[in-house]
Amino acid sequence: MGLVIDRAALQTALALMQGIVERRTTVPILGHVLLEPVSGTLSISATDLEVGIRTEIVARTANEKSITLNARKLFEIVREAEGDEVKLDALDNDWVEIKCGRAKFKMMGLDSRSFPAMPSQSAMKSEGLASKKGVKGELGIASTDLAEMIDRTIFSVSPDEARYNLSGVYLEAAGPGGVRMVATDGHRLSMVEREAPGFGMQGGAIIPRKGLQELRKVLDQSGDQDVKLSLDGQLAYMKRGATEVSMRLVEGEFPDYRGVIPKQSRHAIKVDRDALFSAIKRASIFSNERYHGVKLSLASGSMTVSSTSPEMGEASEALDVDFTGEEFSIGFNANYFREVLGVIASGNKVELGLTDDVSPGVLRTDADPKFTYVVMPMRL
């Protein structure tokens, strides 16, 4: 009787849920996954009300009784268990017995009828939240392209939840047949474009960081296929194989990012990504723990990356670059460079566009000509 599931498949599915259920503990059911057996398949879902994820795996089902279980505990059990199969039996009063190998667990679930609905049009309508305004578009794109776009923008999203309009990645059409994603925390900005034949959309959507992270995990799960991301009113939705992700879009207006991308810079400094990355990592050993400042000093033929800590010491490293003109120095938060260089593959070149020590720097790379990174300097 009950439910018999392949352990590996269940573990993979539960792993996908962990990011969503992780944080909230005040509402117990949001820490649970919903398990719904339907003749031969088990549907597993989790939601934090903003983002929802649902996947289906093959299972031997004896009945169609839904259960909920604490997502973390169930994941730990399945991960630590032995044997190829996991057996779940619903007992009375929402208790569930779990058997794998020779181990047996009893866990208390919650009433599955109280499990919240995934973010969806109908759910939002029932809350009176659905409105006619908002975007409408369907983005068909290679999953590797979408993954790259997310990787090159998501790190620039503001961690400050109060700046809600910066708390996600802005997505809009880039001319006919193209898509653009932009993220900024107010200090630096990432922008990347890709081809997306047939994509068009009025206005743009701010996709929440967390939802995008979950979506990114789903993209990782299987090979290079095209995926379809639907944007509809205040929702974004993607289905990939047996897995669906849905999320509420961030309400608010994304700032006018075009105005802050310099049209041109006075100096264009070409440097190996690896050399710059290493030099910045080394220099930041002595940069201030709070501000992470490093100094780039440009002189004829060289760029010196340095940092000073009054308490600890100082570091500097000179890189050979093709620079001519009047010497100057500019300060940056080292993390803003580490993060962007971290998403550019080793072996590539980057070009640093600098004007003076108070103007934004621009980083581009031959690894991705459609990627632009703008970073504001720090006062030294």
Place this chain on the structure above:
Amino acid sequence: MASRSLSPDADSRWPRVIAHADMDAFYASVEILDNPALAGLPVIVGGRSARGVVTSASYEARKFGVRSAMPTVQARKLCPQGVFVPGRMKRYLEISRIVRRAFDSVSPVVEPLSLDEAFLDLTGTARVLGAPIEAARILKRRVFEESGLVVSVGVATTKMAAKILSDLSKPDGLLVLDQSQLEDFLAPLPVERLWGVGRVTLARMNQAGIRTVGDLARHDLGELREAFGSVGERFHQMAHGIDPRPVVADWRRKSYGEESTFARDLELGSDELRRVLIAHGEAIGRRLRADSIHARTVVLKLKLARPLGHGRYPVLTRSVTLDNPSDDGRTITDAATLLLAKVTARDRIRLAGVQVHNLERGEGGRADAQLGLFDGAAAGEDRRERLNRALDAVAARFGEEALTRGLAKAERAAPTRRIK
């Protein structure tokens, strides 16, 4: 290592090692440094107008009774053969920075009090610099090697004692006193040498039969508390050589200020007064930028031309807190001008000054040192920053007076300018 270690009781004799370094006749010495022909002559630096005061006098001039802050007119009477020099603040600032570097090379904790004196915390430097007296010798030597000027140094376990020692040691002196000698040393000193004992307190102490620090130390603590409140306890402790005030590194200095006494008293609403404030605001902005400091509070100080006797005049101060910490002269000037507009006084103004308080390290300035992409006023502020930078560069090259904003012209109206 063993040869460097201090004697076993070093810790009790030197719970802290605090040096007070004070340049000897700083401005006058700089003049002699730049013009060696003046060596050995009574050199007097000061304003030349009727109201000018002596800002510095060489030891040769001091023999004639010439002192700092003395009206130049009086100095001329005392020392007619004196070489009177108008003073070059830019050059003094330049040398001051060199001296400061010498201080910094000896201790990481340096608290400048003005252009020519500072406290240095030498606690824990024994291994590198040796015993306190050796450290002080190194300090004197470094200053001389770097700047060509002589500094007097006092070393003690408290700031107050260090300062008194450097003063007593001048010129070219060095006095060192450990904790065990401190109270005996202080006892015979007149009580007004203690910090915070001003004219009024002194009169009341004298009434109570307290004339020396020793008298104060022996005085009943309860009576002191009754007479002076909580400060009474502080005085008592100080008299016993207890003064826990730490040396506070540079960036935590409390304020920057500039003020000038006018050649003739100015009207409250006069353009000249506004010009002076602009000059001071811009100068403070330049210094803040040079030190990577931002200030949150701007203070306007006015001395009214209404004599109260004993050379004293009523002083008005008004302050305002800025929305964002600033190092911009224009912002500081605007705030000071706004404060000025709110002052109502019938008297003319004898002295005007601008100060900034609530300082933040540059990196912490304007909320943070990280410039923003979208800051509302960012575009404007960036332009201002660029302008300030350009102005700083010109000032550094051609002198502060080479380029000043429209109205600013402090020197014309203000012969004596004090920088704090």
